[in-house]
Amino acid sequence: MVTMADVARRANVSLSTVSYALNSTRPVAVDTRERVFSAMAELGYHRNAAARSLAARKSHVVALIFPAVEIGIGSTIGEFVASAAATARERGYHLVLWPLRADESADMVELARQGQADGVLLMEVTLEDARVAALRDAGIPVTLIGRTREPEGLSYVDIDFECTAAEAVAHLAGLGHEHIGFVNHSVRTQEAGYGPTVRMSADLATSAAAHGVRLVQTLCEETPVAGRAAVHDLLAADSELTAIITMNEMATFGVTAELAQLGRRIPEDVSVLAVVTSPGVVASTVPPLTVLLSPGAELGRLGTHCLIDQIEATVPVPRPVLVPCGLAAGGSTAPVRPH
Amino acid sequence: MVTMADVARRANVSLSTVSYALNSTRPVAVDTRERVFSAMAELGYHRNAAARSLAARKSHVVALIFPAVEIGIGSTIGEFVASAAATARERGYHLVLWPLRADESADMVELARQGQADGVLLMEVTLEDARVAALRDAGIPVTLIGRTREPEGLSYVDIDFECTAAEAVAHLAGLGHEHIGFVNHSVRTQEAGYGPTVRMSADLATSAAAHGVRLVQTLCEETPVAGRAAVHDLLAADSELTAIITMNEMATFGVTAELAQLGRRIPEDVSVLAVVTSPGVVASTVPPLTVLLSPGAELGRLGTHCLIDQIEATVPVPRPVLVPCGLAAGGSTAPVRPH
DNA sequence: TTGAAAGCGTTACCAG
DNA sequence: CTGGTAACGCTTTCAA
Numbered sequence: 001m002v003t004m005a006d007v008a009r010r011a012n013v014s015l016s017t018v019s020y021a022l023n024s025t026r027p028v029a030v031d032t033r034e035r036v037f038s039a040m041a042e043l044g045y046h047r048n049a050a051a052r053s054l055a056a057r058k059s060h061v062v063a064l065i066f067p068a069v070e071i072g073i074g075s076t077i078g079e080f081v082a083s084a085a086a087t088a089r090e091r092g093y094h095l096v097l098w099p100l101r102a103d104e105s106a107d108m109v110e111l112a113r114q115g116q117a118d119g120v121l122l123m124e125v126t127l128e129d130a131r132v133a134a135l136r137d138a139g140i141p142v143t144l145i146g147r148t149r150e151p152e153g154l155s156y157v158d159i160d161f162e163c164t165a166a167e168a169v170a171h172l173a174g175l176g177h178e179h180i181g182f183v184n185h186s187v188r189t190q191e192a193g194y195g196p197t198v199r200m201s202a203d204l205a206t207s208a209a210a211h212g213v214r215l216v217q218t219l220c221e222e223t224p225v226a227g228r229a230a231v232h233d234l235l236a237a238d239s240e241l242t243a244i245i246t247m248n249e250m251a252t253f254g255v256t257a258e259l260a261q262l263g264r265r266i267p268e269d270v271s272v273l274a275v276v277t278s279p280g281v282v283a284s285t286v287p288p289l290t291v292l293l294s295p296g297a298e299l300g301r302l303g304t305h306c307l308i309d310q311i312e313a314t315v316p317v318p319r320p321v322l323v324p325c326g327l328a329a330g331g332s333t334a335p336v337r338p339h
Numbered sequence: 340m341v342t343m344a345d346v347a348r349r350a351n352v353s354l355s356t357v358s359y360a361l362n363s364t365r366p367v368a369v370d371t372r373e374r375v376f377s378a379m380a381e382l383g384y385h386r387n388a389a390a391r392s393l394a395a396r397k398s399h400v401v402a403l404i405f406p407a408v409e410i411g412i413g414s415t416i417g418e419f420v421a422s423a424a425a426t427a428r429e430r431g432y433h434l435v436l437w438p439l440r441a442d443e444s445a446d447m448v449e450l451a452r453q454g455q456a457d458g459v460l461l462m463e464v465t466l467e468d469a470r471v472a473a474l475r476d477a478g479i480p481v482t483l484i485g486r487t488r489e490p491e492g493l494s495y496v497d498i499d500f501e502c503t504a505a506e507a508v509a510h511l512a513g514l515g516h517e518h519i520g521f522v523n524h525s526v527r528t529q530e531a532g533y534g535p536t537v538r539m540s541a542d543l544a545t546s547a548a549a550h551g552v553r554l555v556q557t558l559c560e561e562t563p564v565a566g567r568a569a570v571h572d573l574l575a576a577d578s579e580l581t582a583i584i585t586m587n588e589m590a591t592f593g594v595t596a597e598l599a600q601l602g603r604r605i606p607e608d609v610s611v612l613a614v615v616t617s618p619g620v621v622a623s624t625v626p627p628l629t630v631l632l633s634p635g636a637e638l639g640r641l642g643t644h645c646l647i648d649q650i651e652a653t654v655p656v657p658r659p660v661l662v663p664c665g666l667a668a669g670g671s672t673a674p675v676r677p678h
Numbered sequence: 679t680t681g682a683a684a685g686c687g688t689t690a691c692c693a694g
Numbered sequence: 695c696t697g698g699t700a701a702c703g704c705t706t707t708c709a710a
Contacts, residue, residue, distance in 0.1 A: 013680075013681085014680065014681045014682070015681085015682090015683095016680080016681065016682075016683090017679090017680060017681075020680090026679090026680095027679070028679075028680085029679060029680085032679080032680080051686090053686095054686050054687065054688085055685080055686055056686090057686075
């Protein structure tokens, strides 16, 4: 193995000069620098990562706490991960995956204490997430994807549910709908304090009130069968329903199927709008669904930047970011039919 | 920071004994061992990862070359990644993501040479994949997810396309179908030498011949619109078609939609069988699709084991594994109608 | 602008 | 069964 000492010898400089040339952490004369670099090229030098980490007390690694179970079928998580990995790489970091459940926060802290990562990206954050305190107490830099109930002082990026809810209701209200149903995630996720479930419910209610439209909601398991049942729940709660908002990809399949079976055409009889969704569900119906797309890649990019900023900053400065879902117009929403 | 020296002092043993106790790399008296461990607990010791890697010349990290673009919408890749990360963890390794395109094999080798990872898991392998040679020449342990045209002597795990194709044809032939269509991935993937596209095409043809059924094939872009067109391509090629096999998730949406629009019911008029697919597409139709599920999690687990076996073996012993797709019966296939 | 040298916290060899 | 100690290859302080 070629070391810095070898390079130094070859370039007729000291070992430390090689290091400084490589890291630009101290000015080095141009010709010296050149000699160093050609020596490295000639020798085929590769800087040893472990030695660097040991000496610098820095791993140049960020960890992503990877959710054990995915809600839904979509590619959102994949997009998020790919974009986080790419962003980390751009900034000279590596992304490692720690597949830890929410109750394994001790393991998480242990790994960080071993210096396996300089900071942590926490996904699937719940409203009362015990992991956040565990990390904070351990002094480990962390950025949340999502946020707790009281996220003040924390670094996080999340979907702007308020804005997304407002857009969803505005879109439908603008088409004349005054009776809207909402198919949410499951009771389980609500009880777990899963942010999207809780926030979207509240924010849609607020927006609906502001537009003077009636909103009926139902929680729904993540299966098509449950989605079918949800349609009946909503119709029972409001027989004048003309539009349905869904935030549950598997259930959405059931919703559209059940509407078809009931002879209610989309969008002529009922408008359907899927929110916080991945691009894959768009194509699941004919016409394609109108959706508000989950900004997976954007969250991955922003979250990673936030975390690395925090790691590299001398003073930890949380910088929260909220990203709204973007509308992708399909053909599943239309003006309400006069009757 | 608490070091081994601190622990040694506290336990009244030498530093090396602490190391040996921790790694069980040399017998240690039971009581000594206990003293060491309680000292570690009392002091809150955490073994430093960088120092360990440096001294042992081993990172305990495996890298996953993460595909830049996903084909399809499914959760297969997510399942694969999650399962690979979990398996790595079970074996004392970490999984890092290297989001590198196929033409960035130089970067891949460079990272490995820096000691950032002990081995590499290569996804989306094509028939003539230049990265494989690059890694082999550099002496870097690698396991392919997929395989090249001539995979002899390489370590790989892949879908057993031959077996999967045989099962697909046997399933439909068993229902009496004698005119079957196949909607493959796009021309682009075929030209890139993407394994599934090329192998499934050949293996389905072989199986069809063996069963004496007529098979017509078409390559298809990964969009629902293209899937709709594919239906017409196939019908034009064989007007007596009674069954369609699809291996293209987005196209599958179009296929089912177009059949519905043509007034051809599934499965009464046409059977549809989606192969090498993720669970998400199952629910995309009513009745749910019959599918052959892509064994994403299984491949992640097996691939990671293969790689780590290879890393830890004194002699590199490739151990190829092929996994067939499992049938998940839905309601989209039925006996061919007598006419 | 450069050099010398002291760590960084382990692992693993050589002795006992 | 245990101890001493030389690497491991780099970063960074102190000195010139």
